[in-house]
Structure formats: C-alpha cells, structure tokens
Amino acid sequence: MxxxxxxxxxxxxxxxxxxxxxxxxxxxxxxxxxxxxxxxxxxxxxxxxxxxxxxxxxxxxxxxxxxxxxxxxARDSHLIPADAFTAAQMDGWLFWEQYSHEPYIAVRRFHLTYLGKPADALDPKLETRGYAALDIMERRLSEARHLAGDALSLADIALLAYTRLAHEGGFDLTRYDGIRRWIAQSEAELRLAPAH
CATH class of the missing domain: 3.40.30.10 (Glutaredoxin)
Known part of the structure; x- marks a missing residue:
C-alpha cells in the first residue's frame, strides 16, 4: 500500500x-x-x-x-466500536470533524503557519467557528475520556490530528482542561510525541 x-x-x-x-x-x-x-x-x-x-x-x-x-x-479492528450505535456515534464525529472542525481550525492554521498570513487578514469566522468547535468538544470531554464510547476510536484519531495543533492556528487551549487531558491521553495511546 x-x-x-x-x-x-x-x-x-x-x-x-x-x-x-x-x-x-x-x-x-x-x-x-x-x-x-x-x-x-x-x-x-x-x-x-x-x-x-x-x-x-x-x-x-x-x-x-x-x-x-x-x-x-480500521474495519474489523478495535478502533471501530463493536456496538452499532456507538459506531454510529463515532461516524457522527467523523462527519462533524470534516464539516465543523477542520474547515476552521485546520484552515486557520494553514493560513497562519504555512502561508504566513497575518491574523487580521483572515476571515474572523475561522476563529469564531473554530472556538465553537472546541467548545463542543470540551463539553463532551469534560465528562468522558473518549469522544465515542469508552475506548480510543477513529473519532479520537480524526479529531486529534488538528486539535493537538490548534495553537498553530492561534487557538488558546489553556481554558480547555478536558481537551488538553484528552490530547495527552490520545497521544500516549497512539505512542506519539507530544505536540509543541
């Protein structure tokens, strides 16, 4: 492959x-x-x-x-919950990630970090909607260790990719205790070095 x-x-x-x-x-x-x-x-x-x-x-x-x-x-692996409803919840997070998270957090990061644009030149909706996405994640992760079910799933992997680098897009994660705990836990489960 x-x-x-x-x-x-x-x-x-x-x-x-x-x-x-x-x-x-x-x-x-x-x-x-x-x-x-x-x-x-x-x-x-x-x-x-x-x-x-x-x-x-x-x-x-x-x-x-x-x-x-x-x-x-990941078909037939532990990364997809065996319970059909929990697997559907995981899929919900996957769809939400591409529609309501990545277009704001990842796009703002790309413009600031890789295209070198100043923050005041960007559409302010990128910041507003990025924080709205983080707020939704924090509500879930303040009361649960994982996004879907009680074990690492594709939902965690998909959302981790850009959330752990949100600071590169100018997003302040210090007020998100649940997200920061989840990032550290997910990085450890995936054997990743912590993002800086």
Missing amino acids: KIYGDRISGNCLKVKWVCDLLALPYAWIDVDVVKGETRSADFLALNPWGQVPTVVFDDGRTLAQSNAIIRYL
Missing part, C-alpha cells in the same frame, strides 16, 4: 497513525501541498479531486478522503 501524503496535514497523519497502530505496512510518498504537487497531471490521474491523502492499494485501487480511508483500514 502506498500513502500519498503531506506530513504537515492532519488529514494525512490520521492515515499514518491508523496504519502504525494497527501495524499495517505501507510506503509513504511525500506530496508537497504548498508547492502544488497535488495539481500535477500524475497526481490528478490518481485522485481527480487533487487532495491528499490518497492511498493506492497493492491491487491498484485508490481511495481518497481521510475519514473514508481510516474507516476502511
């Missing part, structure tokens, strides 16, 4: 973390998003959406969209 990804992308790191945790063998192929490598003819032949991550399996099939990829890779 080949993973085409950019290590600055939380969406790509989700896939790497699932593979590493489940001991799934892969070859990582670096694709630089900032340099526009996802827009090359060769890459667009793999994924016409022009996005990373993209996985190419040994049989030649390709799969894109980070949460679809991790959902497929």
